[in-house]
Amino acid sequence: MIDIFDILGPVMVGPSSSHTAGAVRIGNMARTLLGEQPVRARIMLHGSFAETGTGHGTDKALVAGLLGEEPDDYDIPNSFQTAAEQGLRFTFEEIRLRDAHPNSVVLELEGAAGAHLKMQACSIGGGQIEVRELDGVPVNFTGRTNTLIIHNQDSKGYIADVTTTLSRAGINIANMNLCRDRRGGNAIMVIETDEKVPPVVLQFLKEYTGISHITYYEKEEK
């Protein structure tokens, strides 16, 4: 189903929906998943992001996103300055990833309160993005729907617990994805929902044993 506001839109700072607007959204997504203000960022650009990123302002856009800016923020061209003011230190490198989308980036972040995040994402055109890897676990989600990301130790039964909790709260699961790095190891459950997940449900989920970390990304409402 085509969204007519993907045809007339997004409202964005130029020059490129994939290399600029998408890059802002990737940075913003990483910040949300980190859950706090990032103070250090290692930014690794792959493919076309590395090749033509400077000319498209991809670098400024990624940093702007990390600062919590949206794709239409007039501050994007000055984001390096703003980063300095807000105490975000960052470095850029090139990286060669195997089998990755040409517009890919790997971000390694450290937050003000010590949180860490490693995320690989790509910008697939029209400002749309996909997160492909989180802390070494392959995932696939876009942030176009409400998204719950649950980190936990791979163990029996917790999937049922989570889905039961959601269904009791009247939340319909649109899409669900389960990934782990190895059996019994770290697992990430990505659940996209039709309805918003209210804070009490998040709180309830957080109290489950085995769930080490939970992040929630709410779809942008315009």
Next chain:
Amino acid sequence: MDLDSMQRIIEQAKGLRKPIWQVVMDYDVETRMTTPEASMERMRATWRAMVDAADAYSGDRRSLSGLVGGDGERMRTYYRHHNSIGGEFTAEVIAQALAMGENNACMNRIVAAPTAGACGVMPAVLIPLWRKEGIPEDKMVEALYVSSAIGAVIAAKASISGAAGGCQAEIGSASAMAAGALTYLHGGMPEQICHAVAMALKNLMGLVCDPVAGLVEVPCVKRNVIGAMNAIAAADMALAGIQSRIPVDEVIEAMGDVGRRLPEEFRETALGGLAVTPTGRAVKERMAGNKKKHRTLTIKDGRWKMARPEEKSGAPS
């Protein structure tokens, strides 16, 4: 209903005795699970964002490569002081197309329509017409619904991405969307809107995507001008009763076919056309030089620091 055929959209509108824009709004309400009021408000905000972006233009800004900037203002100065060939309205359309394309290249705010590279086409025709004729804002919002449906059909049947379909998919699609909106604004019947779309697309079919150094600057900014002028011509032809001999949906499919068969060199890879001219290559080399400097720029403790490449030990290649 899906927005995947112009013919079906106008049949649906006729069946329901609704104007096209309302059928498109119904589609939006249904697919995004929203209300008619919220849908209208968002479209109004989109229109206002276009107008604001036009007003925010500054002829002083330059793009990151330095290739682009100031031409919109140059055009305006020219037609205000000289007897321009196409007359004032045409000259302002040209100026607005350049100005919005430059806004985009210079990291100013724009509305992608349907893409950032082609963002100048729609405002270039809509804003001068709106000002000249004092068209009510609601009518402009309706015209945007019409054009979004045109873009959606092209996206479904062909493509609106330069990487997938060449520049015909970006500037061509924008031109078709603008032609449809103009035809609607001047009271065209649904069939006339379809003819305008078909003619606009036919005229730009095969246009390659060949951005110098891979940047949305050259030839993109000026191609917005041809997209806009072509839209005016197509709309006026349709309003005059001139018909496209090939039906609109077939034109869109043909355009999709051409796009798929365009060699990769002409699909945003910057490996063909203007990008590989001696001057185009020189720009690319200059940008590559800049990149190396840039890559090692670091901010430490709030201060700029230029690290030498050899200091970055342990970095992935």
